Amino acid sequence: MTLTPQASRFTHDHLFLGAAHDENARRTLWVVALTFVMMIGEIAAGYITGSMALLADGFHMATHAGALGIAAAAYSFARRHANNSRFSFGTGKVGDLAGFASAVVLGLVSLGIAGESIVRLFQPTTVAFTEATIIAVVGLAVNVVSVLLLAGNDGHHGHHHDHSHDHGHHHHHDNNLRSAYIHVLADALTSVLAIAALLAGRYLGWVWLDPVIGIVGALVIAKWAYGLMRDSAAVLLDTTDEHVAAEIRELLESTDDVRISDLHVWQVGPQARAAIVSVVAAASVSADAVRERLAPVHELSHLTVEYRNV
Incomplete structure (x- = not known):
């Protein structure tokens, strides 16, 4: 007797991209385009007018355009290779890899800003307040539009799956979208601080405030870069999701007929967790019964049960 028909009932895909994946990708692409146009405009205007302030801000925006480009490319790669069998658990963590890379870029940007600010604190330079303020206001407007685009969908609303479990919503972040959001938020913050410092310098003569606010x-x-790096690294290194692990232990060991001998829980995509559970169970408890006990763990998208009967 062939087992093929029976076996097919237990097969499933490994598509753990998140229900908002495509929408987040489109929003990120819009932000990349907006940032790129602004960058080209500032650099071109800088060369035409001879303004170093415009050139500096244009090349600074280029770093953010590059990082946002990484986020957009990650969405595209994850979707294109979602069903590629070379990726054992799908491409749900590609976004976390992009998020980690973006966090590194953000960290380098913060070091650059801090270094330049410290130099200017001890070696003040002449600031063209009017020109610089206009640049900062235009940059802020672009960043506000970008923030609104990315904030329109936080990407935390479920994921595609073909498993028998129902999946809940426990606020697990899409670190790729988060990295793009932090980049434009960081740019918006620097624009707001720059406007405040420039106005104070122009009307109060507080030239020293510009580098201080830069620091x-x-x-x-x-701080934002560190938080993003920490969280994305935790996903990439398959750290245990303690919340899900505790829920599994509570459900399986609530009675004396099942004990967990080994447990591994890790993230395979936004809102998607995988688990390998090794149990020692009484003869009256079947492997299917163990699985049924874990049905309330909504985050589980891929479950392997190693069953030993005593």
Whole structure:
């Protein structure tokens, strides 16, 4: 007797991209285009007018355009290779890889801002307040539009699956979207701080405030970069999801007829978790019964049960 028909009932895909994946990709592409156009405009205007302020801001925006480009490319790669069998658990973590890379870029940007600010604190330079303020206001407008685009969908609303479990919504982040959001938010922050410092310098003569605020902005950006790097690295290194692990233990060991001998839980995509559970169970408890006990764990998208009967 062939087992093929029976076996086919238990097959499933490994598409853990998230229900909002395509929408997030489109929003990110719009932000990349907006940032790129602004960057080209500033660099061109800088060369035409001879303004170093415009050139500096244009090349600074180029770093963000590059990082946002990484985020957009990650969405495209994850979708294009979603069903590629070379990726054992799908491409759901490509976004976390892009998020980690973007966090590194953000960290380098914060170091650059801090270094330049410290130099200017001890070696003040002449600032063209009117020109620089106009640049900062235009940059802020672009960043506000970008923030609104990315904030329109936080990408935390489920994921595609073909498993028998129902999946819940426990606020697990799309680190790729988060990295893009932090980049434009960081740019918006620097624009707001720059406007405040420029106005104070122009009307109050507080030239020293510009580099001081630059240092403050660099520290805030560095903090955001660290948080993104920490969270995306945790996913890439398959750290245990303690919340899901605790829920599994509670459901399986609530009675004396099942004990867990080994447990591994890790993330395979936004809102998607995989688990390998090794249990020792009484003769009256079947492997299917163990699986049924774990049905309430909505985050589980891929479950392997190693069953030992005593």
